[in-house]
Amino acid sequence: MPIHQPVLLKEIMELLNPKEGEIFVDCTLGSGGHAKAIAAKLKKEGKIIGLDFDKDNIEKLKKQKGIKAIQANFKDIKRILLQEEKATATKIVGEVDGILADLGFSSDQLGKIPGLSFRQDDFLDMRLDKSNPLTAADILNRFSQAEITTILEQYGEERRATLIAKKIIQKRKFKKIETVFQLKEIIQSCYPGQEKIRGIDVATKTFMALRIAVNKEMENLDKFLPVAVDCLKKGGKIAIISFHSLEDRKVKNFFKRESSKCICDEDQLQCTCNHQPILKIITKKPIVPQKEEREENPRSRSAKLRIAEKI
């Protein structure tokens, strides 16, 4: 299996079960691995729209037969589908059979986007979407100590967030923090004598937190989930593959809430919410890659797939 094998492909194909003539949206097109497999099942009569906010990915797939590749942030899925409706004079919103989001970034992007990998020295950019004006260096050089601490705590669950943020503020008084190795040195100085903790590099959490903040990963997911469900038809399915616990928790809580008859506070004796469930959870527990996939594609190890159906 090559390294670019799409994560959980077999499980996605089985559970989303795309069929001839259906409409699908792949919200994270990447190199098109999932989308190409889905397109082959939809045949000529079906339609798959692929979104990605990385322009390079869209350019590469612009001419791909069977896939309509559009550069967009998936939080805007409904607006994009309404535009597509107008352009093609076919109803799409409310008619979608399947929506897939394989969150985060690809191994291609890890090598290509400066600052994503802390193993190579580079400018601390981290933007997957080049139209985004905020780089990781901007956060490190412009944000307050309290703001940086919050980012590292909330998005990285970094236990030494306060100390790392304090050192960042001290260092930037003398020289802007603009490179991967400058930041790595600061983090390492907060963990004297320890390069790794339980096998994980001490820089991992800080770099992950900055990437999440730069690319607004949490805000995008919050905006995306309810509008994506709006776009599905009854019986249509939404599948989300996440790679860190913050994302997975968000998806899990959203599915739980939208499949519940009551969302009143637990201590409330009588229900007053009148909440109408709109989803049925298909995956009671998240699906994770089988041993074989985990061994062949190490990036798949943290993947969790959750699927729900619109009712």
Ligand SMILES: C[S@@+](CC[C@H](N)C(=O)[O-])C[C@H]1O[C@@H](n2cnc3c(N)ncnc32)[C@H](O)[C@@H]1O
């Ligand atoms: C893990 S890769 C997807 C790989 C893809 N499933 C495949 O088979 O090649 C995630 C992709 O989602 C894109 N992405 C991440 N957040 C996005 C967002 N909010 N809107 C649009 N694209 C996004 C990234 O640029 C990246 O190309």
